[in-house]
Structure formats: structure tokens, C-alpha cells
Amino acid sequence: MSRPEPPLALLAELTHRCPLRCPYCSNPVELERASGELATGDWRRVFDSAADLGVLQVHFSGGEPTARRDLVDLVAHAAGLGLYGNLITSAVTLDGALVAALAEAGLEHVQISFQDSRSAGADRVAGFAGAFEKKRAAARRVRAAGLALTVNAVMARHNLDRVQEIIDLALDLDAARLEVACVQFYGWGFLNRAALQPTRDQVRQAGATVAAARERLAGTLAIDFVVPDYYARRPKACMGGWGRRFLNVTPGGRVLPCHAAEIIPGLEFDNVRDKDLAEIWRHGSAFERFRGTAWMPAPCRACERRDIDWGGCRCQAFLLTGEAANTDPACDLSPYHDALAGLATAESAAPAPPFVYRQMGRPAELRGN
Ligand code: SF4
Ligand code: FES
Numbered sequence: 458m459s460r461p462e463p464p465l466a467l468l469a470e471l472t473h474r475c476p477l478r479c480p481y482c483s484n485p486v487e488l489e490r491a492s493g494e495l496a497t498g499d500w501r502r503v504f505d506s507a508a509d510l511g512v513l514q515v516h517f518s519g520g521e522p523t524a525r526r527d528l529v530d531l532v533a534h535a536a537g538l539g540l541y542g543n544l545i546t547s548a549v550t551l552d553g554a555l556v557a558a559l560a561e562a563g564l565e566h567v568q569i570s571f572q573d574s575r576s577a578g579a580d581r582v583a584g585f586a587g588a589f590e591k592k593r594a595a596a597r598r599v600r601a602a603g604l605a606l607t608v609n610a611v612m613a614r615h616n617l618d619r620v621q622e623i624i625d626l627a628l629d630l631d632a633a634r635l636e637v638a639c640v641q642f643y644g645w646g647f648l649n650r651a652a653l654q655p656t657r658d659q660v661r662q663a664g665a666t667v668a669a670a671r672e673r674l675a676g677t678l679a680i681d682f683v684v685p686d687y688y689a690r691r692p693k694a695c696m697g698g699w700g701r702r703f704l705n706v707t708p709g710g711r712v713l714p715c716h717a718a719e720i721i722p723g724l725e726f727d728n729v730r731d732k733d734l735a736e737i738w739r740h741g742s743a744f745e746r747f748r749g750t751a752w753m754p755a756p757c758r759a760c761e762r763r764d765i766d767w768g769g770c771r772c773q774a775f776l777l778t779g780e781a782a783n784t785d786p787a788c789d790l791s792p793y794h795d796a797l798a799g800l801a802t803a804e805s806a807a808p809a810p811p812f813v814y815r816q817m818g819r820p821a822e823l824r825g826n
Pocket of ligand 1: 760788
């Protein structure tokens with residue numbers, strides 16, 4: 458196989474610790490404890506290797522990255538290497554002193570998640586009383602410090618009818634960009650799928666609201682709409698193609714082609730404690746497994762879109778068909794596609810079950826499984 462292009466971005470999952478308990482979280486159900494996290498020096502080396510490799514952006518993520526006491530130090534180190542720094546945060550711990558220190562350290566951009574446009578609904582999903590007001594205050598501090606802001610609004614059946622309110626919220630917070638992101642079902646989100654699944658009508662209506670707002674707000678607010686895969690006709694090019702654009706380092710140092718890859722049986726993930734990031738990117742067996750198109754079975758193998766969407770999402774193919782090399786069922790050429798749409802329709806029509814909130818350790822609902 459020829460040498461791969463350098464990755465564009467590194468998702469640095471600094472920690473799985475988080476004060477929020479969102480049931481849609483894409484982190485693995487088995488969360489990494491603080492004792493297993495990489496040390497400051499390990500992360501510095503990761504950023505050194507990433508810069509050498511040609512990475513342009515680092516997303517400081519988690520869990521909640523501000524739970525790391527060395528966050529400012531790590532941001533400064535990455536900025537010193539010329540890496541564009543984006544903080545992906547729940548923002549409930551983002552006080553004025555921390556925003557100022559991060560701006561001073563060279564952070565360029567902050568992405569804040571919002572669970573709803575209204576405090577009661579948002580706090581219920583976050584499992585954290587007062588989260589919504591804290592987020593709004595933090596977003597204002599981010600803008601006052603001159604940092605670019607993206608509002609990441611996580612949408613599901615309980616809030617998808619309030620897209621217009623979410624757009625108004627993003628405008629009020631002076632965000633440059635809004636992601637209206639329908640939940641994708643991985644990790645805790647997969648566990649809570651029935652509780653989160655929107656109806657097809659909700660998705661259609663939300664899409665129309667976004668389209669009208671995009672036209673009205675061109676030049677003021679950029680709006681992305683992440684359509685739920687289960688109602689799609691064609692899959693997303695997940696991660697821009699496996700091992701093509703992104704790499705993900707877990708809190709414990711494992712290097713993954715995407716945040717969910719550890720669910721796929723048979724893949725072996727190298728660790729930055731043992732091997733250099735560049736070596737892992739170029740030759741790691743997990744990266745090579747689904748890179749390019751040679752691994753594809755039918756119908757992807759002969760499809761004209763095979764190097765546009767790269768067969769969709771490997772993790773979703775595994776979760777829904779039991780085989781990661783299958784065509785993503787979000788594609789209507791997959792033999793599983795109709796069953797998937799039927800499942801989404803049935804789940805969204807049934808009463809929503811209670812949430813299983815994210816937590817360290819196996820939740821009571823799953824014990825014995
Ligand atoms: Fe994409 Fe495969 Fe579907 Fe073609 S068959 S559109 S390559 S997922
Ligand atoms: Fe793993 Fe899509 S989330 S390939």
C-alpha cells in the first residue's frame with residue numbers, strides 16, 4: 458500500500474472524566490479512569506509527533522478536557538508547534554480565569570455543546586442542574602476573550618422541534634457557527650437509541666428550518682445540519698474515510714482511526730506509550746485494515762461513490778450488521794437498509810424509555826449483561 462497522506466486533525470481525548478452525564482455521549486460505555494490517563498509529557502510528545510506528521514488541527518476533547526489540570530500547558534505546547542487548537546467542551550467549568558489563560562496560551566476556537574434551547578430540558582439531558590445557564594455564561598466569556606465560538610446543539614426526539622430556538626440561541630451568543638447535530642448512535646448514544654430516536658417528520662421539519670435560516674443568515678451564522686444516519690439514503694464519509702484524515706488518541710494513549718473503533722472485534726490498537734504516532738498512522742494494523750477501497754466487498758467495491766463516502770461508517774456497519782466490512786446500512790444499496798429505517802420508525806413511534814445516564818463503571822441497568 459502506498460504511503461498515506463498526512464492526517465488533517467487529531468482528536469485528543471484528554472480524559473473521560475466529565476461533570477455531565479449526557480445519555481447520548483459517544484464515549485465508550487467502559488470509560489477510562491483518571492489513573493489510566495496519559496501524563497502531561499506523553500501528551501506533549503503526541504503533539505510533537507502530530508506536528509511532524511503534518512497534522513494541522515488539534516481538538517482538545519474528552520470527556521471534559523477542562524478536568525485536566527494541565528490543559529493550559531497542553532494548549533500552549535500545541536500552539537507553540539503551530540497547531541490550530543479547538544477546545545470541545547461542555548463549558549460548565551469554563552470560568553473567566555480559565556478562558557483568559559487558554560486565550561493567552563494560544564487557543565483559537567471553542568465548541569460548546571448545548572443539550573436544548575431551554576434550561577429545564579437541557580439540564581435534564583445533561584443530568585446536571587444549572588448546566589444551561591453556566592454554558593450561556595461561558596459562551597459569552599469565550600466571545601469576550603476574542604475566541605471563535607461554535608455552538609454544537611445535540612438534537613434528538615425531545616428537542617428537535619426547537620431548532621428555531623436553537624438558531625436564536627446561537628445568534629444571541631454571537632457564535633460564528635452552529636452545528637445542528639442529530640445524535641449519532643455510538644457508545645452511550647447507542648445504548649439510549651430508543652430514548653433519543655427522532656421521527657422522520659421531525660427530521661424533515663428541522664431540515665427545512667435549517668435551510669430557511671441558512672439563506673436568511675448567510676454571512677452571519679454558518680449552520681451545519683447533521684442528518685441522522687438511520688433516515689439517510691446515502692452514508693456519511695465517516696472521518697473522511699478510515700485512516701485518511703483523522704486520528705484519535707484515547708485518554709489511555711491508544712490510537713484509533715475514529716472515536717468508536719474499539720468496538721470492532723479483531724482490531725489491534727497501538728499505544729503512544731510504545732510507538733511513535735507517525736509509525737502508527739502509516740503502518741498500524743488497525744489503520745491499514747479499512748484504509749482505501751481494496752478491503753471493500755460488494756456493493757461498495759464496484760460503486761462509483763466508493764472513494765467519495767468510503768463505504769460509510771465501519772463502526773455503524775458493525776453495530777447494525779455484526780460485520781464491520783459490510784456496507785454501512787445507512788446506504789440504500791445495503792441489504793440492511795430497509796430494516797434500519799423500519800427500526801428507526803418503530804423506535805420513534807414508541808414511548809421513550811428512561812435514559813441510561815453516562816457514568817464511570819457499569820450502570821445498574823447493564824449489570825449482569
Ligand atoms: Fe457508498 Fe458503498 Fe453505498 Fe456505494 S454502495 S454509495 S460506496 S456505501
Ligand atoms: Fe468509526 Fe464511523 S465512527 S468509522
